[in-house]
Structure formats: C-alpha cells, structure tokens
Amino acid sequence: MNVTIINIGDELLIGQVVNTNASTMSRMLTMAGMDVSKTLVVGDVYNDIWVAVDEALRDSDAVLVTGGLGPTKDDITKKLLCEYFDSELVESQVALDNVKRIFESRGYELTPVNRAQALVPRCCEVLNNDLGTAPCMWFERKGKVLVSLPGVPFEMEWLMRNRVLPKLQETFKTDIITTKNILTQGIGESFLSDLIEPWELSLPDNIKLAYLPVAGLTKLRLTVHGNYDPSVLKGLYDLAGQYIVGEDCETLDELVHKTLTERGLTLATAESCTGGNIARLLTAQAGASAYFKGGMVAYSNEVKESALGVKHSTLETHGAVSEETVREMVEGVRTRLGADLAIATTGVAGPDGGTKEKPVGTVWIAVADATHTEAKLLQFGANRRQQNIDRSTNQAFAMLMRLVVK
Amino acid sequence: MNVTIINIGDELLIGQVVNTNASTMSRMLTMAGMDVSKTLVVGDVYNDIWVAVDEALRDSDAVLVTGGLGPTKDDITKKLLCEYFDSELVESQVALDNVKRIFESRGYELTPVNRAQALVPRCCEVLNNDLGTAPCMWFERKGKVLVSLPGVPFEMEWLMRNRVLPKLQETFKTDIITTKNILTQGIGESFLSDLIEPWELSLPDNIKLAYLPVAGLTKLRLTVHGNYDPSVLKGLYDLAGQYIVGEDCETLDELVHKTLTERGLTLATAESCTGGNIARLLTAQAGASAYFKGGMVAYSNEVKESALGVKHSTLETHGAVSEETVREMVEGVRTRLGADLAIATTGVAGPDGGTKEKPVGTVWIAVADATHTEAKLLQFGANRRQQNIDRSTNQAFAMLMRLVVK
Numbered sequence: 001m002n003v004t005i006i007n008i009g010d011e012l013l014i015g016q017v018v019n020t021n022a023s024t025m026s027r028m029l030t031m032a033g034m035d036v037s038k039t040l041v042v043g044d045v046y047n048d049i050w051v052a053v054d055e056a057l058r059d060s061d062a063v064l065v066t067g068g069l070g071p072t073k074d075d076i077t078k079k080l081l082c083e084y085f086d087s088e089l090v091e092s093q094v095a096l097d098n099v100k101r102i103f104e105s106r107g108y109e110l111t112p113v114n115r116a117q118a119l120v121p122r123c124c125e126v127l128n129n130d131l132g133t134a135p136c137m138w139f140e141r142k143g144k145v146l147v148s149l150p151g152v153p154f155e156m157e158w159l160m161r162n163r164v165l166p167k168l169q170e171t172f173k174t175d176i177i178t179t180k181n182i183l184t185q186g187i188g189e190s191f192l193s194d195l196i197e198p199w200e201l202s203l204p205d206n207i208k209l210a211y212l213p214v215a216g217l218t219k220l221r222l223t224v225h226g227n228y229d230p231s232v233l234k235g236l237y238d239l240a241g242q243y244i245v246g247e248d249c250e251t252l253d254e255l256v257h258k259t260l261t262e263r264g265l266t267l268a269t270a271e272s273c274t275g276g277n278i279a280r281l282l283t284a285q286a287g288a289s290a291y292f293k294g295g296m297v298a299y300s301n302e303v304k305e306s307a308l309g310v311k312h313s314t315l316e317t318h319g320a321v322s323e324e325t326v327r328e329m330v331e332g333v334r335t336r337l338g339a340d341l342a343i344a345t346t347g348v349a350g351p352d353g354g355t356k357e358k359p360v361g362t363v364w365i366a367v368a369d370a371t372h373t374e375a376k377l378l379q380f381g382a383n384r385r386q387q388n389i390d391r392s393t394n395q396a397f398a399m400l401m402r403l404v405v406k
Numbered sequence: 407m408n409v410t411i412i413n414i415g416d417e418l419l420i421g422q423v424v425n426t427n428a429s430t431m432s433r434m435l436t437m438a439g440m441d442v443s444k445t446l447v448v449g450d451v452y453n454d455i456w457v458a459v460d461e462a463l464r465d466s467d468a469v470l471v472t473g474g475l476g477p478t479k480d481d482i483t484k485k486l487l488c489e490y491f492d493s494e495l496v497e498s499q500v501a502l503d504n505v506k507r508i509f510e511s512r513g514y515e516l517t518p519v520n521r522a523q524a525l526v527p528r529c530c531e532v533l534n535n536d537l538g539t540a541p542c543m544w545f546e547r548k549g550k551v552l553v554s555l556p557g558v559p560f561e562m563e564w565l566m567r568n569r570v571l572p573k574l575q576e577t578f579k580t581d582i583i584t585t586k587n588i589l590t591q592g593i594g595e596s597f598l599s600d601l602i603e604p605w606e607l608s609l610p611d612n613i614k615l616a617y618l619p620v621a622g623l624t625k626l627r628l629t630v631h632g633n634y635d636p637s638v639l640k641g642l643y644d645l646a647g648q649y650i651v652g653e654d655c656e657t658l659d660e661l662v663h664k665t666l667t668e669r670g671l672t673l674a675t676a677e678s679c680t681g682g683n684i685a686r687l688l689t690a691q692a693g694a695s696a697y698f699k700g701g702m703v704a705y706s707n708e709v710k711e712s713a714l715g716v717k718h719s720t721l722e723t724h725g726a727v728s729e730e731t732v733r734e735m736v737e738g739v740r741t742r743l744g745a746d747l748a749i750a751t752t753g754v755a756g757p758d759g760g761t762k763e764k765p766v767g768t769v770w771i772a773v774a775d776a777t778h779t780e781a782k783l784l785q786f787g788a789n790r791r792q793q794n795i796d797r798s799t800n801q802a803f804a805m806l807m808r809l810v811v812k
Contacts (some may be wrong), residue, residue: 011618012428012429012432012445013432013436013441013442013443013444013445014432014433014436014442014616015428015429015430015431015432015433015434015435015436015442016429016433016616016618016620017429017620018424018425018426018429019424019425019428019429019445020424022418022421022425022447023418023421023422023423023424023425024421025421026418026419026420026421027420027421027422028421029421030419030420030421036419036420036421037419037448037449037451037454038419038446038447038448038449038454038458039418039419039425039446039447040444040445040446040447041428041444041445041446042443042444043443043444045443048443048444052444055461154790210420210422212422214422214423269703271682271685274686274689275685275686275688275689275690275694275698276677276682276683276684276685276686276689276701276703277682277686277690278682279677279681279682279685279686279703280680280681280682280683280685280686280703280795282681283680283681283682283683283703283705283755284681284683284791284792284795286755286756286757286758286791287758288681288705289705289706289759292681292703292705292706293705293706293708293709294702294703294704294705294706294709294713295682295702295703295705296700296701296702296703296713297675297682297685297689297698297700297701297702297703298700299689299694299695299698299699299700299701300695300698300699300700300743302699302743302744303699303700303743306742306743307700307702307713307742307743336712336713337706337708337709337712337713338708349689349692350692351692352692352693353695384560385690385692386690389686389690
C-alpha cells in the first residue's frame with residue numbers, strides 16, 4: 001500500500017517555514033508499515049492543487065492532503081475537493097458540535113465565518129478534530145482514499161495518530177506493525193553495519209532493519225510485520241552490546257529524560273561549547289523539572305572560575321579546553337547545584353578560535369556522579385559549528401547513560 | 407519565471423530527516439525574485455525520478471534537483487539524467503580536478519569509485535562544487551533549464567548562492583532584486599496589517615510586501631524589483647515605529663548577535679522556563695564568545711538562590727514565577743557574571759505546573775543594564791510548551807534590543 005502526501009501553502013513555497021509536516025507524516029506512515037512514494041508541496045492555487053490531487057490519486061492507494069482548511073479566503077482546499085468529488089457543501093453536525101465546543105471552551109462568540117467551518121462536502125466522512133475547528137475529511141472513491149487534514153502541526157499529528165492511521169490500517173487491512181528502536185553511539189554507520197552483518201542476515205523475513213544516523217548517533221529501527229519476539233535482539237547485543245545506549249526512544253535526550261525520571265536521579269550541566277543546547281533539549285520535555293536542577297553556560301573563563309569553581313591555575317596551565325578543566329567543571333557544577341549527576345562540555349566549536357594543538361573541533365566532555373568522573377576527548381571536523389555542537393551533545397548524553405547504567 | 411524543486415532520497419520519504427533543502431532553496435529563489443510553484447520529494451527509484459523530472463520540465467521554466475549524486479549504487483540521478491537527455495557519460499576535467507583537489511587536501515588516496523564522480527553527461531555544463539566531490543550539473547533544452555545539485559545541505563547552499571542563482575538570473579534575465587527585512591514584535595499580524603495599510607497601499611508597483619510571522623515576531627519582507635529607495639520605509643516607521651525592533655536580519659537572535667558585537671556590549675542570561683534556549687541560539691552563531699559571558703539555567707528554586715542570589719524570602723512570598731523573582735534573577739546574573747546587559751525568564755511552560763493564579767503559559771521576562779531593569783508579564787496559551795519557550799525567547803530578545811537602542 002503506498003501513499004502520496006500533498007502539503008498546501010504559499011508559506012512553504014517561499015521558504016518561510018520548514019515543512020516539518022511532510023517528515024512527521026512520512027515517519028508515522030512508515031512506522032505503521034505503509035510506503036510513502038512521494039511528497040509534494042503546492043501553493044494556494046486552485047489549478048495546482050487540482051492537478052496534484054488528480055495525479056496523486058492516479059499513482060497511489062491513499063493521498064493525504066494538509067492545509068488550506070482555515071476560515072479565510074485563501075483557504076480553498078474544501079471547496080476544491082467538493083468540486084473534485086462532484087459533491088455539495090452541507091453543514092456537518094459532528095463538525096458544528098466540535099466548533100461550538102471549542103469556541104465555548106475559549107469563551108468566544110461563534111461568528112458566521114467560524115460556523116462555516118462546519119460545512120463539508122456531502123460525500124465525505126468527518127473525522128473529529130479534538131484540537132481545532134478545521135474538520136478532517138475522509139473521501140473514498142474506487143478503492144482509493146483521500147484524507148484532508150489541517151496544516152497546523154499539532155492538530156495534524158493528533159489526527160494522524162488517533163483518527164487517520166487506525167482508519168487507514170482498517171481500510172487497507174495492513175499488517176500489525178511493531179517498531180523497535182535501538183540507539184547506538186560511538187561507532188560509525190558502516191562499521192556498525194559490518195559488525196552486525198551476521199545478525200542482520202539471520203533476521204526473519206517479517207523484520208526490516210533501517211540505519212538512521214544523526215549527529216554521532218546511529219539509531220537502528222526494526223519494523224516488524226506481525227509477531228514480534230524480543231529474543232531476536234540477543235544476537236545484536238552479543239555483537240554490538242558495548243555500543244548500545246538504550247532502546248525505545250527516538251533520541252538520546254528522550255532516553256536521558258525517561259531514565260532520570262524513572263530512577264529519581266537529579267542532573268546539573270556545565271556547558272561551554274554546547275552553549276546551552278544540552279539544557280534546552282532536556283527542558284524542552286515536559287516534566288524536566290523533576291530531575292533537572294539547572295545548568296551553567298560557562299562561555300568565558302571568568303564564569304568558569306566564579307560560577308563553577310574551576311581553579312585559575314588550571315585554566316592558566318592547561319587552558320579552557322583541557323581534561324583538567326572539564327573535570328573541574330563537571331565536579332564543580334555537580335557539587336554547587338547539589339545534583340546526583342553532572343555533564344560538562346568545553347571545546348572549540350569554530351569556525352574561529354582554533355590553535356595548532358587544539359584545532360577547531362577539539363572537544364572535551366565529562367560526566368560525573370558522587371564517586372566517578374569520566375572525561376573524553378573528541379576531535380570533530382572544522383567549519384561545522386552546529387554539527388560539532390550536536391555531536392558533542394549526543395556524546396555527552398551517551399556518556400551519562402553509560403555512567404547511570406553502570 | 408517559475409521553478410520546480412525535486413529532492414531525491416529515501417531518507418526523506420521515511421521521515422528520517424526533515425527536508426530543510428526545500429525550504430532553504432525556496433527562500434533563496436523567492437528572495438532572488440523567482441517563483442517556486444511546486445516542490446516534491448521522491449525516493450531513489452528510477453521511474454519515480456524520471457516521471458517527476460519529465461512533469462516538472464513540462465510545467466516550469468527551471469527545475470532544480472538535489473540528491474542521488476553520491477558514489478554508491480543507490481545514487482542514480484546522474485545515470486538517469488544522462489539517459490533522459492539522450493547523452494553519454496564522459497570524464498569532465500573540471501570535475502576531476504575538483505575531486506583530486508579535495509582528496510589531496512584531506513590526505514586521502516583517490517579510489518576508482520571516487521574518480522567515477524567526475525563522469526558527467528556530455529551535454530551538461532559542470533558548475534564547480536568547491537565544497538564537495540559531487541559535481542553540480544547544468545542542462546539546457548528548448549529554453550528550459552535543469553540543474554542537478556548534491557543533497558548535502560551546506561554544499562547545496564554554497565552552490566545555490568555562488569553558482570546556480572547567478573546563472574539562473576543571467577539566463578532568464580530576471581530583474582535585480584533587493585530584499586529588505588524589518589523585524590516587528592509586540593503586535594499581531596492582522597493588527598499590524600491594519601495599522602500599516604495606508605503605507606502598504608502607497609508602495610510603488612516594484613515593491614512586494616510579505617508578512618512572515620513566527621513565535622511572536624512578525625517579519626516584514628520587502629522584495630524590490632529594480633531600484634530601491636530607502637526613504638520608502640519612512641511611512642512605515644511613522645505608523646508602526648514603536649513595534650520595529652530592527653532591520654536586515656532574519657531572526658532576533660541574529661539581530662542581538664550583530665548589535666552586541668558591533669557595540670562591544672557583553673551579556674549574561676538567567677533562564678528558567680526557556681531552559682537554555684536563549685543561550686544556545688546566541689552561542690550557535692560564530693563569534694558569540696566576544697559578547698556572551700555565560701548564563702545560568704536556573705530550573706530549581708535552590709539554584710535561583712545559590713547561583714543567582716535570589717532571596718529566599720522573595721521566592722517564599724512571591725513565588726518563582728513573579729516580577730520580584732525575575733528582577734532579582736536578572737540583576738543577580740548581570741552582577742555575578744560581570745556583564746553590561748542581562749536577560750532573565752521565569753514561567754510555567756506547561757503542560758503541568760499551572761495554578762489558578764498562575765496558569766500554564768504565565769511567563770515573566772526581564773532585561774537589565776547597569777541603571778535600568780525592565781520586567782514584563784506575558785500570558786501564553788496552555789499545552790504548547792515549545793511555542794511558549796519560543797515566544798518567551800523572542801520577547802526577551804526584543805526587550806533587550808529596545809533597552810540597548812534606548
């Protein structure tokens with residue numbers, strides 16, 4: 001079963017916003033065992049949308065369309081689909097009740113413009129959008145399905161998860177799919193692939209393996225059609241156990257968040273070259289205050305001394321980017337903020353600031369608990385500031401997880 | 407002149423990576439005065455790419471294709487284009503010299519696989535890719551243009567700026583375009599639109615205005631075909647000057663970075679609800695160490711006391727999310743880190759932690775210099791944690807800019 005995604009909106013074609021809807025929807029569909037064969041973006045232009053819908057229905061089993069469902073005049077998707085499917089607009093009681101509920105909960109008066117949002121083509125089925133006033137519409141014709149969703153990312157995602165994917169699975173009778181993520185770190189994708197080849201070759205036919213590398217981390221994703229037997233992972237652990245940091249999370253920050261929450265351990269951070277990126281990834285997740293005590297972004301040497309207690313002599317003798325400094329940073333922040341665990345980073349993120357001994361991309365990372373401190377030197381490429389920050393961040397999370405699990 | 411963008415890659419169709427190439431290219435083309443009518447993503451599948459290229463050349467003046475140019479077997483773009491344009495692969499001296507130069511600079515031996523990267527269809531022109539080994543290929547047929555670029559974002563961006571856009575402008579004889587950004591904050595898009603309507607209506611025909619709202623900030627972008635007269639902005643400042651934070655930057659963090667660097671002012675941050683987001687946005691930019699002293703991510707009350715010097719009695723009497731606390735945070739961090747300026751944030755980011763008096767979305771922000779402290783209460787929606795963080799961040803940057811300019 002294959003799917004085409006069409007995202008509608010002028011704002012996408014002028015590059016104002018990045019089209020995260022396409023990747024979110026692609027990931028969700030792939031994890032549900034469906035193949036996305038094409039995604040495309042068209043503007044709020046009647047003819048362009050018509051042609052895109054027409055060609056997509058010709059080429060795929062299902063077409064998912066986002067955008068153009070707002071109450072303003074440049075939102076033309078509903079009218080277009082009504083004409084495309086040769087139908088007429090009627091007021092949907094389901095959609096009207098939903099609009100009314102949302103307006104009431106916000107204490108607003110229902111205006112005619114908003115009431116018009118409950119108008120839908122007679123031939124479609126309304127899938128209730130609990131989070132917004134735009135209706136989600138399901139069309140069927142000649143064994144093919146078209147679904148029109150709002151373009152607001154959190155509404156789209158909720159509708160995909162709770163309405164659209166279950167109904168697609170039911171309609172196309174797709175297999176039951178289990179996905180299993182295994183996060184590895186400290187080994188490149190191609191080396192990992194060589195290392196685990198015997199295991200990969202032994203996988204049963206109903207399991208597909210994908211390598212998803214990002215910023216120093218390689219995520220292995222198993223997509224299982226039908227029955228999943230967890231013992232299948234034993235062979236993987238035998239071969240590559242030392243590189244496996246955790247399971248069942250999409251990212252390392254999610255894994256750290258989950259693990260520290262479950263174990264009731266607290267964390268403090270002292271960031272130089274990562275500049276707050278570690279703290280913001282953790283605090284972007286709801287509930288971080290349960291374990292995250294706080295952090296220092298110690299960019300200058302003065303701050304490393306005054307706020308973290310790094311010794312002046314250490315900075316003078318060894319420099320800010322050194323094992324001695326990163327160890328004093330991690331121990332300083334852990335003690336000063338009274339946390340069980342700590343992370344510290346210091347390095348030359350680039351593009352400037354490198355020297356012959358410490359070129360751009362030189363990074364020291366340390367993690368500590370009450371009894372152990374571990375420090376590690378990394379050497380990344382020059383001129384890739386953001387990548388160096390992202391890789392340092394993932395390395396720090398992986399080292400923390402190893403310390404916690406040990 | 408209109409353009410279709412085709413991004414090739416299985417990794418985009420399974421949602422492994424977000425397709426930032428489409429938005430980067432769309433923005434660059436739009437700012438150069440060209441219309442992007444459609445963008446699409448297809449997998450590494452011969453027939454799908456062929457159909458996409460064929461339909462795109464039918465519908466547009468120029469087609470830009472990224473991806474599928476690597477040395478491995480699933481990279482099929484070059485072979486396909488060679489057949490599509492009825493040509494044959496020949497070794498390009500320009501491309502070979504480039505591959506050799508890059509391998510020499512990295513100290514690697516040139517392998518046959520890499521030498522094969524210099525093979526290109528005879529009918530194309532090679533645009534030299536200074537940053538990578540994959541050639542950029544320019545094809546012309548019947549007044550239409552197809553350009554094949556590598557999918558690596560920084561190579562693609564460099565090639566667009568230095569090779570592709572100039573050649574497109576020359577080929578299609580497009581107007582000289584000036585773009586001018588004006589950043590406004592503190593007023594919603596629709597209110598701003600009403601306020602500046604008289605000015606907008608008075609704009610000459612060669613100037614197009616776009617509203618680009620993101621996280622509490624509305625960027626006005628003027629696209630000027632031909633001569634740009636800066637005095638055109640006077641009418642805008644007369645009507646909406648109080649909401650204008652700056653010009654000629656894409657984002658507020660870029661504006662803060664530029665302004666503090668130019669003026670030689672230093673900054674410290676004390677973040678609670680924004681969790682390090684302010685620090686990481688500034689330190690993501692090269693050269694931030696010139697002005698950014700450091701920051702505290704003060705998530706717990708203990709850290710607000712010990713690291714920032716917020717009084718215990720203040721936290722007890724007024725709570726962590728209060729004007730009194732945010733003022734002590736901003737003054738504490740500025741003094742302790744010895745900076746000219748400081749920013750502080752404290753709030754309930756959600757989804758939990760709200761109370762009746764301080765519901766989720768309640769945020770206090772303060773900025774300070776040596777003589778002034780300004781604090782502001784914001785009230786954002788519930789259940790939108792990331793949006794609350796982003797809006798608080800932009801609000802803080804805007805308040806800082808107003809303080810600096812004053």
